[in-house]
Amino acid sequence: MAQLSPRWSHVGLNCRDQAVTEEFYTRWFGFRRARVVDAGEVQVIFLRAGDVYLELFPTSEQALFETKADGPANPGTARHLAFQVDDVDAFLARAEHSLPVSLGPLSFDEHICGWKTVWVTDPDGVVVEISQGYTDQPAEELARLG
Structure with a gap:
């Protein structure tokens, strides 16, 4: 029987250097590599800690706004x-x-x-x-x- 209510899946993060970001989350927060998806021009790394996943995307874009000490206050952003x-x-x-x-x-x-x-x-x-x-x-x- 299919589950009708949604359940949490993951957070996708844009990374300047996927290896550096992966090391940060594995070292400090206990994540491990769960999967690597080769999507043609982009390689996406999935990290897992328990039931929580992070999806790491490569990007060369610069941030559009400055982050505050406890996070950005811009609508539409985490x-x-x-x-x-x-x-x-x-x-x-x-x-x-x-x-x-x-x-x-x-x-x-x-x-x-x-x-x-x-x-x-x-x-x-x-x-x-x-x-x-x-x-x-x-x-x-x-x-x-x-």
Whole structure:
């Protein structure tokens, strides 16, 4: 029986250098190469981590706008990619200053006790959020908020 509701598939990223971008996501976020598709003039690399895929496309185009610290605010663009870790400080210590931090780390304890986030950029300027401690709001609170 076919599944009628859509499920998440992947995010496609344009890369100045696919090998550099692939190394970034495999080294820091546990992705592995899942498939390479030769589409004639373009070779597309699929990376996988669990059920999450990134699709890496080559490009020589320059960015059309400047990225802000936590991602672009332009309509029609993704603001950032996000990953959860157990400990933001431990993740950054492991990185030994190899990741370009664009913002933070910042604590959001006023919203969720223990929620902490840092934003870094990948080799192509895509902002990547790394958080610890985020939890969903209880259903009864969400119902009260409408």
